[in-house]
Amino acid sequence: MADRWALAPAEDGGVEVAALGPDGLPAGPVRREGDLAEAVRSRPDVTRWVWRSTAEVYPRLLAMGVRVERCYDIEDAETLLLGHEGRYGEPRSAAAALARLRGGPVPPDPPLRAAEPGAQSSLFEPQGVRLPLEDLLAVYAEQQRRHDRTAHPDRMRLLTAAESAGMLVAAEMNRAGVPWSADVHREVLHELLGERYAGGGEPRRLAELADEVSAAFGRRVRPDLPADVVRAFAQAGIRIGSTRRWEIESIDHPAVKPLVEYKKLYRIWVAHGWSWLQDWVRDGRFRPEFLAGGTVTGRWVTNGGGALQIPKVIRRAVVADPGWRLVVADADQMEPRVLAAISRDPGLMEVAGRESDLYQSVSDRAFSGDRAQAKLAVLGAIYGQTSGDGLKNLAALRRRFPKAVAYVDDAARAGEEGRLVRTWLGRTCPPAAGAGEDAAEEAGIPVTSAEEEPDTQQWVPGYASTNARARGRFARNFVVQGSAADWTLLLLAALRRACADMAAELVFFQHDEVIVHCPEDEAEAVVAAIREAGALAARLTFGQTPVRFPFSTAVVECYADAK
DNA sequence: AGTTTCGGCGCC
């Protein structure tokens, strides 16, 4: 039996299936069967299912209790391949890919659906345009050839496979949900905000703080209205450019303390308060929708619920089931370690080859001993910092780690010049990304002329335009953040496989941090599995490298206790 | 009245 099969759900609930040969070409006839889940369940030896869209197929399989080992998502691969080919923005649907292959009119992509609180049913709605399996297989075969034509075919194949794996993880996490205690959440809210008043107005503590702010100014001020706050300070003889916290905090005025406190609590109230709880938590689980590869850098996003921005204080509500634990694992200094792996800078690889604190090591070697400064300088180099403290030490960084800094500098230059920039595995940055209006215009989005700003520097020799510099910073960060995302995809894939042999379930992922929910007696095995998965991901992603990817791990009953 | 943008801030 072939280990690779393809399937395409049909309109009537049936399914088409076909065995594939090692070359990815059909190894048998397309068969028509009555039931999607049964078609997969009855073929336990299949190690990879090829399908149009994981979002279309996998939630339905999971609902029937069927999991798959691996998959290949044709439309996701199409997106990655188009990007690699410098064809960002072309329609990415399988139907569009087929039209390009056969030479017909290319249909535009269907519009994305919007997020709705708690709308589990949306996960089961058919998305996109279905294609007969015969046609899907033609697209798939062509994609195999397009992989071969990339700069590093082995890496590109790994990338599409890894992101498909990420989509399986995301679908499984969406099904599992994040263990969430509504009672604890309500306790936290009551502690911070006080009683709620009828009518949905501000809770007690916010009303009190608003009164304190008003008293300090000697007139009624709405602290949640920036314009009102600016006006109030102006009347007090203090001019401010914005009401951002750092700016407010530098002011000497009795309104500052209650105002800053108000802004902090207001944020909790509107973004993670009682109505959030009502919308997103049901049956002891917070159910956001994770989307693998939702950003150009490959980082995930979530749709609804702000799952990647859960405030620290609210994490007390993330509580394991009785007898279960949360294994919380954070990759230590992930981005500089990734920079070491991709730049192959000898000095940085040596530092990143240890599991000990990378910023402390950098500080010991390059500076006079301040870890905070070393961290600022390293992150500043990755982010393209243009001023501030980080810049002071950039020269030292450049001397000590020349290849690493040159790597991101080269990416920045490529970005400024509009050239393609890729992650280690081959995810490609759109040439105009980070350019603001330029990017919008190139994507076909009309830009109002009133906002166009003549870019006078453009004609001054030696100066890049504002937009070009923005592209440079974007590209500089892209190669590091994106390559880190490459590694985390492989990490998740490996961890998922390890968890498949246990009761443990992956429930949360946030850039460099995973949470596994498992029975207490599995916790130590999960910790070990995470470390092994990280090491395996490093080998697979970067090949032979001395760079290590250690984790800080904690086995806790409550997420807030992990730090 | 409905839709889009802005300001601010949460997370990494």
Place this chain on the structure above:
DNA sequence: AAAGGGCGCCGAAACT
């Protein structure tokens, strides 16, 4: 002290 990367979310403000 406050500049540089990526996101999502909310209400208010600004728009049509």
